Amino acid sequence: MTRRIAIVGAGGYTGIELMRLLFNHPRAEITCLTSLEDIGEPVSKSFPSLLDRIPVPLETLDVEKVAAKADIVFTALPHKAAMGVVPGFLKAGKKVIDLSADYRLQNIKVYEQWYQTHTSPELVPEAAYGLPELYRERVRGARLVANPGCYPTSAVLALAPLARDKMIDPETLIIDSKSGATGAGRSVGINTLFCEVNEGFKAYGVGSHRHTPEIEQVLGDLFGAEVRVNFTPHLLPINRGILSTSYAKLTRSCTTEELLEVFGEFYRDEPFVRVLPAGRLPNVAAVRGSNFCDVGLVCDPRTGRVIVVSAIDNLVKGASGQAVQNMNLMEGFEETLGLDILPLFP
């Protein structure tokens, strides 16, 4: 049976990406789209690529009305705005996949320190952190999924096998990430103008980016201990893609090949994680438009460190694709349904 889908926040980049993916999902039908603008208009007014294919008009966000039209609600809103509506949808008996940060951090104090006061802390414990490669079973049974952040997805998938087996010293962990400009969303400002981003490259949020505690929470789970990392995001002059380069001291001497074997084993049955053979490293261009996370690594015997490189499309595995993957799990569908597509290259 087909599920009726509402996308709350259809005017942003994760919103349009959900539409692109769900359009080809055999068990999903988009029945409701909300937005702040262009109410009553077809969504293609704002996104011409959707012309003639998504006939649903945009409507104002009214929890009750949306709930009446949908079985599953994707909330593609900024943090804070999300927690303003998620409780309502749950109360109405809907399943919610929340793409904001509001239900990702299990420790409310940490959330409130990096974000702001939480208005529905009682829902946090039941929210499943929607990284299927680590929390698949929790997602299956959840009515609320906190869809992971884009940077954390790329970093955690790069480090999980090493963290679980304590093959690296968490004290030495450095994550240097680079993201395409869709990561900044569709809001206007001088800093995201074409001419300000194009042919440029910079770091931002150094030492203070809000994805830091999220990365630390998941790695902490894996290490079984508190972890503190340096995480530095950068802005790439491309539309899509995150590449994370992670560094850590190995706790025992090993070769690139040995570690690749560990990774291969860890991700053996994962449909969306591709471990690259020795001598090859990921490129964001090779995952564009797909739900893949490509991972490669090198051990440097000169310094005793491992360098792990991972690449995702921040709008797919880093947001909307992972959200659909979570929906598939929640609904008992084949996990890859609607997502078994190849990257768009070039």
Place this chain on the structure above:
Amino acid sequence: MTRRIAIVGAGGYTGIELMRLLFNHPRAEITCLTSLEDIGEPVSKSFPSLLDRIPVPLETLDVEKVAAKADIVFTALPHKAAMGVVPGFLKAGKKVIDLSADYRLQNIKVYEQWYQTHTSPELVPEAAYGLPELYRERVRGARLVANPGCYPTSAVLALAPLARDKMIDPETLIIDSKSGATGAGRSVGINTLFCEVNEGFKAYGVGSHRHTPEIEQVLGDLFGAEVRVNFTPHLLPINRGILSTSYAKLTRSCTTEELLEVFGEFYRDEPFVRVLPAGRLPNVAAVRGSNFCDVGLVCDPRTGRVIVVSAIDNLVKGASGQAVQNMNLMEGFEETLGLDILPLFP
């Protein structure tokens, strides 16, 4: 029943795009890939985006061996190379969709004037020009389809309604086209290096581009008379997309709205041509990765001209997507099978 597919010339950009599209085609199975390099290796060696998804190894082009493995052959070769193998595939009883220019020009003299000596002129009369919007019935019955050039596809779809109804003076026709860099193929040279193309823009082949006679042939068919146009291609610093801006004097006074109605009527049942409403014009970004051709237009009462703007993805509607559309017609499949996907934006 599934068709077995061979792609001859799997190392180029139209080759990889065929793989991307056919991977999700429910009635096609890629069984054979040929290349000049990396023989015996998986195609993902050269195209990492395909890793773990296209298990077919590359092989040398041997007509007999390829024919034994496939029902349908896509020849994604340069002109001249294509006509070296197409006759063999036909002789072996295979259907062929040729993406080169070799069977597009019905007048052999014109072909030989713009290209070189034709080595299988006897096949030209039976080759269907694979632009379904104009030649659908011919394609259905064909065993050899000459898949149109990228520029001609964009230009002809922009002008066909006007040409058929003689609403423009063919003597005044100017087609100013701009193409992304995949149009130059994957061959190496100083001119296609990143740093030479990026942040640049230029015209090339002015007055001499080989797609000129192809455009003139199809427009001549529609006008019922010989046509000579000025066609100027330009190189855009983007991967994908052609935008053609066409100019012509109107033979009678009319408004933008009236002409849009003619276009709407002409393309009413076409799944892949989207006629934009008045006040809106196409953008290559809105068709990226899809088989759409978006068309918009403006009548300028100051000069009595119509300006028609059309946009396609040169690798999809301009090459591999149209080839799959032709395959669907030849095989009696639903015409949109495997092609009903939304553009990747942004």
Place this chain on the structure above:
Amino acid sequence: MTRRIAIVGAGGYTGIELMRLLFNHPRAEITCLTSLEDIGEPVSKSFPSLLDRIPVPLETLDVEKVAAKADIVFTALPHKAAMGVVPGFLKAGKKVIDLSADYRLQNIKVYEQWYQTHTSPELVPEAAYGLPELYRERVRGARLVANPGCYPTSAVLALAPLARDKMIDPETLIIDSKSGATGAGRSVGINTLFCEVNEGFKAYGVGSHRHTPEIEQVLGDLFGAEVRVNFTPHLLPINRGILSTSYAKLTRSCTTEELLEVFGEFYRDEPFVRVLPAGRLPNVAAVRGSNFCDVGLVCDPRTGRVIVVSAIDNLVKGASGQAVQNMNLMEGFEETLGLDILPLFP
């Protein structure tokens, strides 16, 4: 003696480009910068590239105060805002180079039809249209220069030799132009976001762009008759550069070489117009950062048309560089002073 320079509107892209060029001008000293924002701050707060080199703080636009600090005022404001202050600067005895459209159109009715009511029409007749290649003597004696639009500069320099000698039929003139995104200025909006422009290409303002009457005015001067053209601007996903491709029927048969000779003669003593030899055509990348206008052409004997291609950097020859060239003429300096720099390639 050094001239004291005020730049009114220092927060935009033509403002920063004036600073870059004047920084190396041996006879100019920037003494005053006005802006709407960051008053009291160094201009490098908004433009980090200027750090430590332009120590002048930003101030509010007060005509009297600005006039007291400067000998020459560059007004880099939007149209309408410019004519609000230009009369005041002239009254204060300053020379003004206005980069807006407000004093370009000699026919006030035409101005008011394409823009809005003119509030200082009495100044229009004395404003020199600052295209030195055509109006050098007028500029030399002027106290007010209307610096040309970027598109008109590229189009007029491409067509002037043909227009003056009536070698083309003005009825057949089509100008297809493509501009980098700095042409849209530094104002915020969805349409100029990185992700909306990058990997895209579109036409805009078709049949209605305000540079149309400006092009027609100058070409009309040259033809000695009223001219109506089709001018179509497009948005390129690059920072800088305009390439214009112009088409017209030749009034008599001639070859590419013959026309190039006419162009070579016409521009023989021009320091900033480079006529390319036969077989070569301009690229915006080859003029980036310089005051050059590169021009190339092809005669097409098949259609009797000439295709002229011209390239400029829209911020230099299309705005700030031409403004400095005009200042040099007004002040009796060597015309190339501060402008004899090579393009930045790649």
Place this chain on the structure above:
Amino acid sequence: MTRRIAIVGAGGYTGIELMRLLFNHPRAEITCLTSLEDIGEPVSKSFPSLLDRIPVPLETLDVEKVAAKADIVFTALPHKAAMGVVPGFLKAGKKVIDLSADYRLQNIKVYEQWYQTHTSPELVPEAAYGLPELYRERVRGARLVANPGCYPTSAVLALAPLARDKMIDPETLIIDSKSGATGAGRSVGINTLFCEVNEGFKAYGVGSHRHTPEIEQVLGDLFGAEVRVNFTPHLLPINRGILSTSYAKLTRSCTTEELLEVFGEFYRDEPFVRVLPAGRLPNVAAVRGSNFCDVGLVCDPRTGRVIVVSAIDNLVKGASGQAVQNMNLMEGFEETLGLDILPLFP
């Protein structure tokens, strides 16, 4: 008195950048250009941006002939090729600024381990490592300058103040660098095609890039001890610019402001190093086309690490601009002569 300049290897990107900078140098005159191709042609045949401005024809590299025409020779050749001609130029009494890696590593064994056999090891001890900020006096007296690599320039300038004062633990040093595509030179290959680089991002040479020992040599000098670092280069889809993000454990607790003061002091009299105030970080776009190195930093009290970010234009401060700076020092000119230009933004 003007110096006569030869550029050996004028067909590459560092060659053209030398021409751009020297064209505006008041004491330099380009008298000789060598190349492998287009012998006898003007250099603008290969680089249209130089049209009409650099009238010197290309010639074959003949050490004697070149030496006869020049006082100073810039060798812009690949490593190995450089050491084939440098000894000849020195023997002919010329000063040489070598942009290759051949004379950078003082330890011949290290050179031979990372490159190949050295054919003029006797010249290495007298070669001055041309990073003026650290080795100014040595450069002044040198007849042979080894112009630093682009990555080492960006990394060393970011870390020198910390290394000299031993404020960081060298064991913990990680340098994550990202370079524009001009860093790969102008040689052809699939990997540097526009469509392979555009909209992509990847790491390369992980654990094995040849700039590693060069960085270690200079940092070792500053620390007074052997240093081993992890250096990871990445390829940015832009033309120009390197941004390096460096991480290290602080040896004592300190704040961002305190460290910035150390940097400010260290670089107080340096014309080309700009230390950014607290809260601001470099962007490659803000140094494009200039000889600046911008440096910013953040101390992270959570992890006890400092993160230093530095940006240069790899073709200017990372190659040709630094070479001109070295020439100025060698010739006793003002150090900033010909280099006091502002970045091209946007």
